[in-house]
Amino acid sequence: xxxxxxxxxxxxxxxxxxxxxLDLKDDAALLSCGPDEELVLTQDMLxxxxxxxxxxxxxxxxRKALRVNLSDLAAMxxxxxxxxxxxxxPREGGEALREDWxxxxxxxxxxxxLPLIGGDTTVTPGPWTMTITAIGxxxxxxxxxxxxxxxxxxxxxxxxxxxAGLGLKxxxxxxxxxxxxxxxxxxxxxxxxxxxxxxxxxxRTATACIDVSDGLLADAGHVAAxxxxxxxxxxxxxxxxxxxxxxLEGEADLDAALVALASAGDDYELLFTxxxxxxxxxxxxxxxSGVRLTQIGEVTEGEGVTALGMTGQTLSIESGGFTxx
Amino acid sequence: xxxxxxxxxxxxxxxxxxxxxLDLKDDAALLSCGPDEELVLTQDMLxxxxxxxxxxxxxxxxRKALRVNLSDLAAMxxxxxxxxxxxxxPREGGEALREDWxxxxxxxxxxxxLPLIGGDTTVTPGPWTMTITAIGxxxxxxxxxxxxxxxxxxxxxxxxxxxAGLGLKxxxxxxxxxxxxxxxxxxxxxxxxxxxxxxxxxxRTATACIDVSDGLLADAGHVAAxxxxxxxxxxxxxxxxxxxxxxLEGEADLDAALVALASAGDDYELLFTxxxxxxxxxxxxxxxSGVRLTQIGEVTEGEGVTALGMTGQTLSIESGGFTxx
Numbered sequence: 001x002x003x004x005x006x007x008x009x010x011x012x013x014x015x016x017x018x019x020x021x022l023d024l025k026d027d028a029a030l031l032s033c034g035p036d037e038e039l040v041l042t043q044d045m046l047x048x049x050x051x052x053x054x055x056x057x058x059x060x061x062x063r064k065a066l067r068v069n070l071s072d073l074a075a076m077x078x079x080x081x082x083x084x085x086x087x088x089x090p091r092e093g094g095e096a097l098r099e100d101w102x103x104x105x106x107x108x109x110x111x112x113x114l115p116l117i118g119g120d121t122t123v124t125p126g127p128w129t130m131t132i133t134a135i136g137x138x139x140x141x142x143x144x145x146x147x148x149x150x151x152x153x154x155x156x157x158x159x160x161x162x163x164a165g166l167g168l169k170x171x172x173x174x175x176x177x178x179x180x181x182x183x184x185x186x187x188x189x190x191x192x193x194x195x196x197x198x199x200x201x202x203x204r205t206a207t208a209c210i211d212v213s214d215g216l217l218a219d220a221g222h223v224a225a226x227x228x229x230x231x232x233x234x235x236x237x238x239x240x241x242x243x244x245x246x247x248l249e250g251e252a253d254l255d256a257a258l259v260a261l262a263s264a265g266d267d268y269e270l271l272f273t274x275x276x277x278x279x280x281x282x283x284x285x286x287x288x289s290g291v292r293l294t295q296i297g298e299v300t301e302g303e304g305v306t307a308l309g310m311t312g313q314t315l316s317i318e319s320g321g322f323t324x325x
Numbered sequence: 326x327x328x329x330x331x332x333x334x335x336x337x338x339x340x341x342x343x344x345x346x347l348d349l350k351d352d353a354a355l356l357s358c359g360p361d362e363e364l365v366l367t368q369d370m371l372x373x374x375x376x377x378x379x380x381x382x383x384x385x386x387x388r389k390a391l392r393v394n395l396s397d398l399a400a401m402x403x404x405x406x407x408x409x410x411x412x413x414x415p416r417e418g419g420e421a422l423r424e425d426w427x428x429x430x431x432x433x434x435x436x437x438x439l440p441l442i443g444g445d446t447t448v449t450p451g452p453w454t455m456t457i458t459a460i461g462x463x464x465x466x467x468x469x470x471x472x473x474x475x476x477x478x479x480x481x482x483x484x485x486x487x488x489a490g491l492g493l494k495x496x497x498x499x500x501x502x503x504x505x506x507x508x509x510x511x512x513x514x515x516x517x518x519x520x521x522x523x524x525x526x527x528x529r530t531a532t533a534c535i536d537v538s539d540g541l542l543a544d545a546g547h548v549a550a551x552x553x554x555x556x557x558x559x560x561x562x563x564x565x566x567x568x569x570x571x572x573l574e575g576e577a578d579l580d581a582a583l584v585a586l587a588s589a590g591d592d593y594e595l596l597f598t599x600x601x602x603x604x605x606x607x608x609x610x611x612x613x614s615g616v617r618l619t620q621i622g623e624v625t626e627g628e629g630v631t632a633l634g635m636t637g638q639t640l641s642i643e644s645g646g647f648t649x650x
Binding site for chain 2: 002003006020022025026027028029030031032033034035037038039040041042043044045047049050051072073075076078084086087088089091094117118119120121122123124125126127129131133135136138140143145146147210211222226325
């Protein structure tokens with residue numbers, strides 16, 4: 001099946017009848033937005049061997065590529081409406097990858113009731129590479145940003161932190177865990193759960209929001225810089241999964257282990273700030289959407305991130321988190 | 326300079342103060358559209374060694390990557406409003422590439438008064454790869470499509486055809502030309518001119534439109550298939566630059582040479598259909614925007630593309646044009 005056949009016979013169905021996708025037959029896609037809405041656009045590029053493991057199943061790669069973009073929409077409090085995908089397939093073995101990739105993407109698009117409206121297909125002599133663009137909407141002026149945190153706000157996080165980092169270590173053979181924990185952390189790394197419902201609920205209350213992709217400490221640093229404030233985080237309060245608790249038992253230096261958990265990326269939880277009076281409503285919203293919500297610190301005057309250890313002492317955090325170059 | 330410094334010190338300026346770009350500091354960009362408008366979105370992925378030559382100057386690569394996307398907007402009759410860019414830089418030599426690439430992109434964005442509103446930066450162990458997304462607007466329902474050609478319509482094309490294909494052959498050392506022709510065809514390959522003004526003018530008159538990227542015959546085939554009609558093209562009427570005329574003089578089989586010109590891609594001219602009564606207005610619009618306009622055929626009942634040679638005989642066209650896989 002050549003490129004045009006692939007688009008017609010495999011990708012076109014993923015447009016799910018969305019009129020502006022024009023059956024993926026045209027030069028571009030069409031999208032309307034309501035008079036009181038803004039569109040929210042985000043784009044992530046994923047390279048085999050850099051953003052996912054060469055041996056990760058292609059259907060899970062597709063789902064992760066979509067989900068990390070939806071996570072960015074969640075962090076802006078946006079409701080997703082459409083997706084674009086551009087993929088450079090390796091010349092060798094591309095056909096099998098394509099079938100599995102489409103299967104994974106179709107599954108997640110169908111689950112989220114989202115159309116694929118455009119993109120590009122090509123080949124590469126290098127590693128398999130894809131760019132996914134997610135487009136969402138918010139009421140005008142309602143988008144969450146990184147820049148609104150104010151001294152006195154609480155710093156909160158959804159879900160549990162550090163799971164995906166352990167998943168990556170496990171899949172690389174650097175650590176081992178019990179059976180149940182193995183599956184859990186591998187799935188947390190490979191198929192993150194974008195916190196879309198929580199993002200919508202936070203529109204009314206959060207002063208700043210970001211998704212945890214570079215690592216909790218680094219992403220907290222982005223909020224601190226954009227807001228012109230300091231963030232003090234109690235790493236002992238980091239919400240831990242059973243798998244993280246199991247891993248921590250084997251670590252001699254608990255504070256160092258907590259810093260490692262807070263420096264690992266890929267959790268795709270929401271880190272946000274909100275006034276203390278808004279905590280209860282956010283906690284209820286989290287309960288309703290089936291996700292844990294934990295206060296892990298507070299916003300202060302000043303700048304940067306201060307990380308406190310188990311006994312309240314300030315920890316040295318050297319790295320600014322993951323950076324590609 | 327690391328990834329975050331690069332975004333802050335180099336890319337952020339390319340947002341040109343566009344409010345929804347949020348200084349490229351946030352998880353996503355914001356974009357409004359008017360109540361009577363539609364957004365038009367297109368995305369192309371370019372891989373070094375596949376879509377451009379490894380030794381192409383990085384500033385020209387940036388400009389081409391942008392321009393091929395703007396060409397897709399032109400083909401839809403859209404007015405560009407914003408751009409996103411995701412780039413995977415090679416681990417070796419990335420820094421020099423980045424500086425030149427930003428310079429080229431800045432030049433074209435400035436010339437077109439367009440903001441960069443988002444994207445991604447990463448690295449790759451493979452060839453330099455980028456995905457550019459161009460976003461435009463049209464009045465609701467006014468977008469040009471590939472699907473409206475009707476029997477009796479004229480088939481027209483802007484500019485001249487085959488230049489970029491000769492440029493590629495020249496840069497690969499497969500042909501040689503006189504000094505003036507060399508510069509001309511190399512520039513036509515490396516820095517295409519998206520026919521945006523012409524696309525806007527055609528909104529009112531063209532029944533179908535596409536940009537010539539895969540090759541004139543292949544792109545005409547896309548229009549025929551989408552419209553459910555046939556396209557008959559007189560290859561002897563193909564508008565030829567002086568460089569193409571020079572090349573043709575050295576070719577023994579003129580019909581075969583015309584098929585080669587009509588099969589080469591990358592010209593980024595507009596191929597469109599319109600009722601005969603609309604030709605004069607389109608011709609005047611082309612004159613005003615400084616671009617040639619030539620009728621090269623007509624729309625018929627039936628299907629597919631029929632290519633006629635210098636003496637009016639039907640030519641055999643084997644290939645469906647360039648396909649990546």
